Amino acid sequence: MSTYSRPRPPADRSRHHVERAEAALIGHYARLVRLAYLTLPPALGRHRRVLAAHGTVQRSLRGVRRGRREPALPAQRGEPSSDYAWVRLRVLRGALAEGTRTGWWPPRLPARHALPLRLPAVLGLRLFPRAGGAGELALDQALSEVRPEVRAAFALLLLDGLPSEAVRAELAQADGRDPGGAVRAAERLRSAHEDAGALLRSEEFDPCTVHTRPTDLIRRRRRARFAAMTGALAVLTCTALAVTSGPPDQGRTAAPVAGPGSAVVDPARLVRAGHGGWADSARVDFTVWPARGSRAGDRALLGRALGAWASPAGDVTVSAASGTTAVPPSAPARLLYAGEADGDAVVLLHDGQRLARYTEPGPDGGGRALDLARADDADVTSAAAVALTRGGGSVRYLTAPWIATAATRDLLDPDAPARALEVAADGVTPAVPRPMAGGGCGESWPALQLRSSRRIVERHSFLVTDLGDLSPVHLTYTPPPGRGAPARQPREATSGPALVSWARSVCLLRGMRDTGVRAVNDWAFAEQDLPEEAGRAVWTCTRVDTWRGPGDILVRFRPPARALTAPGTVVARRADTAACGRFGQHMVAQARWQAPSGRWYVLAAGSRAVTRIETAGSVRETSAGTTLAVPAGREAPVTASGLTRDGDTLRALGTG
Structure with missing residues (x-):
């Protein structure tokens, strides 16, 4: 028991x-x-x-x-x-x-x-x-x-x-x-x-x-078609196996094969969004753009555009932005626009991942053209406008249906007010100046200032500028850290301090044309009082994010300057890095600087979370806080590093 x-x-x-x-x-x-x-x-x-x-x-x-x-x-x-x-x-x-x-x-x-x-x-x-x-x-x-x-x-x-x-x-x-x-x-x-x-x-x-x-209706239809095709293939496979394993004298019948690309070149299969759907959608991007333009019902034009994407003929020049594939769409595309612009017929399509712009010139034009660019994970700002035509130093945009007003402004003249644009009912802007295409910066840098409709967000204005791709580049600004304030987040570059910062940064963009840039953020991560009462300098990290995902940075030291547009000194460049972004919010940089007296210094500055900076090499110095200035010879080997409040050590970017 x-x-x-x-x-x-x-x-x-x-x-x-x-x-x-x-x-x-x-x-x-x-x-x-x-x-x-x-x-x-x-x-x-x-x-x-x-x-x-x-x-x-x-x-x-x-x-x-x-x-x-x-x-x-x-x-x-x-x-x-x-x-x-x-x-x-x-x-x-x-x-x-x-x-x-x-x-x-x-x-x-x-x-x-x-x-x-x-x-x-x-x-x-x-x-x-x-x-x-x-x-x-x-x-x-x-x-x-x-x-x-x-x-x-x-x-x-x-x-x-x-x-x-x-x-x-x-x-x-x-x-x-x-x-x-x-x-x-x-x-x-x-x-x-x-x-x-x-x-x-x-x-x-x-x-x-x-x-x-609703979930992604296009993806659901694709999955349903894929499931049906898989089931049909399974039935055909079983039938083929049964026929093959039957008696030798039984006849065999070949399974029919569907013609490739028949759905993607059919204008009747184009997806068209409703004209007011963008205001009631949780996904404000190209998927809610309605079909606009005077030739949205021209099936012959649409058929030629789809055919050029599916199987371009010899007279079609195909160009793809950096990181963009030129393969045909796997399902019927979405029609965004079909109309006339500057004497050309233009069709704008979207397949869920890419934008395709088909251009058919007028009687006096050249050959046809198809331009492709990535547009995956677009949002209210990066899907706000698309370049319809370029030529003669100007660009004409098609704006998103949620854009209420548009204006142009010169980023090299931050004090000049924005000039309003008269946008047509179908969202097409007049031809506006674009940044100079050569290697120089020029006397002006045009940008487009857009404001979203109050139906989706109140008082939301933002800046975009043309760098040669189908979608203009979204410009943002992160202000310097405030005293005792939480970490700053990127914000729209429309305020006075943001425009002044971009006046000294925008010329850096001239080497980024046609590289698939999606957005650029200008982050003033530190301010520093210079030795010998030489004024106050700003440390800036400009981060360039691409549609492919990787991002590049430029770190600059900007001492006081008479010229409002003086860019300062680039002290570090990094490619394919998370620094200065959402997943790299802490950083330290250093630079060599000569005071008005002729004496040389090593300067270093860190972002908000840095609590101590120290140098090693020929000069050893420690400074509590986010900045350090130490006298050092012009060629003296000095390296700086910073310690964050979490105990992490950051090696300084830049030259010592």
Whole structure:
């Protein structure tokens, strides 16, 4: 006879009925889902993150049975009940465990964690919370850069109003890593954002109030066709095998083969978006451009354009931007424009990844032309305009349907006001000047200033400039770090300081024509008082992002100059680097500088997170803060490095 007896639960465990737990979950469902949404990894994407948050809460009671003894938590000050705190702990465990996933499979965790093994199924729709303003966007960016425990602590502090000690205890019971450090990081995050509590309670972070949009309909049709073709191929294969394995005297019939490219050259198969769909879409890019132009119904012209893309004849000159393939489209393309511009017939097409511009000259023109350029992952700014024609030092654009106004301005004259343009009803601009195509910078650098419609965003103006590709280049600006301010993010280059900065930077773009550039950001990452009271210098990193993905940087030292457009000295160049971008936000640079007295110095400066700079070599010096200036001979070997607040060492870019 067995003498084993089940041990009794500890005295601090009490019976926790399922009905009470379910009542707490339902009564505070929105609150729990918001906590899970904030804790879950932003890398999931907004759609999967919304579903994962609801799934985490809905299955937080999985494994709880009637009459089973479960741990009970005492009610925290200001909380509705211990039942809610108990459910919240299970939700928190599940959300934190989701952050440890690697790959597609759920993590292997103890049964008490009750991690959801599946998500609510939503087919054919994408879900996402309503967009907030600039404050919500900055907070979302800051939260995406910290670990899940910090996001959880931030939510518990601001949403549930728990004191720091209670949050630390809750994270420890949820098996979170370094609860104390997470609480301290959350406190710093709260102090860095004004009205953080109100921002966190906004619709930007509410997974219960969501917009719905369809998934990529073109991709769904492609997948459906692929599935049908796969099924038909399987049937034909089985039939062929059955015929082959039959008696030798049986006849064999060859399977029919479809003509290649028949769908992609048929004008009737062109995809056309509705004229007002862009205002109700979560994806504001080329996929919501309606078909415009006086010849959008000219099937003969459209057929010639599709034929030139699918199988260009000898009289068609094909050119592809850097990193762009010239292969035919794999499915019917989308028609964006077909009309007359400067005496030429122009057709603009989009296949989901690339733009294609077909040009058919008038009677006095030359041969036909097809220009291709990448346009994948375009957005409200990089899909805002396309060059229809170029010639004679000017360019004519087709603007996106969400562009409300357009103007031109000279980037080399930041004080001059922008000049408004009269854009036609179909979105075509007049011929406007473009930057000089030669090696020089010229006396002016024209740019296009666009403003989006209030139907998608309020007061959103931005700058683009022509560098020879189909899409103009988006110009942005990141201001110098403010005293005690959080890390700055790139913003539109339309303010006074941004225009002054670009006046000294825009001539650097003249060597980037026809290289597939998507966007350029001018980042003033440090300011420095020069020795001998020689004024204040600015350190700038100009980052060039391409449609291919890699980015190049130019680091400059800009001492005070009489000329407003003086670019300063380029001290470093790097290709295919993450520096000065979203994934390389910390940097140190150094330069050699001669004071008005004739004395030479080694100068170094770091971005906001740098706390100390030191030099090695013939001169050894240490300076607390983000800048350093040390006398050194013109040829003395000196290298600088910086230390960040996180303990990382950054080697300085530039010449010592």
